């Protein structure tokens with residue numbers, strides 16, 4: 385009898401260890417950071433790997449970028465997003481498609497791949513803001529894919545978005561080429577939620593902000609979108625728009 389109880393205790397202890405979530409390695413702007421996967425929604429078919437010791441250099445570099453970009457966020461913005469953790473991994477894929485990042489908006493966790501796009505820290509910085517916006521949108525409007533009717537009104541007449549971001553991931557889609565009135569790049573034309581996330585991200589990166597402001601100077605549709613995005617941010621933190629856009633009223 386005693387052996388049976390002991391065995392039962394051992395099994396339950398082992399299960400408890402297996403089920404214990406990984407410990408965070410630190411915090412960025414108050415948000416816990418993990419270096420191994422938590423439990424994303426099973427139906428998303430997420431795959432990723434934890435960094436190994438030989439990844440240290442690129443992982444450290446990425447964490448530096450993350451600290452700088454996340455450091456731009458005031459507390460009210462982070463609180464509004466309801467972000468519970470950041471997971472930094474490699475070889476991240478969702479349903480078999482490689483991803484630079486994945487917002488797990490069911491668990492409020494942001495997954496980031498430190499190797500994807502490592503040749504361009506500027507690209508990685510952009511991705512961090514873009515994906516954070518999807519989490520924020522879910523809190524603001526109930527869905528990361530919210531088809532904001534007010535935003536849609538700012539598009540040129542007869543414009544129709546594509547089939548969503550996952551159908552338009554080629555490298556040539558992200559360059560800021562102002563492909564048509566109202567849009568900073570082709571990726572923005574793939575879906576309304578991507579359009580908003582792209583403008584949001586660009587506002588947080590000075591070199592990109594300069595580019596989109598120059599485009600907006602000759603594009604009333606884009607100028608209206610930037611104004612609306614700054615208005616969204618103003619509601620979260622009244623000081624934020626002026627920090628991002630000194631010319632903002």
Ligand SMILES: [Zn+2]
Nearest residue numbers: 514549578581
């Ligand atoms: Zn996106």
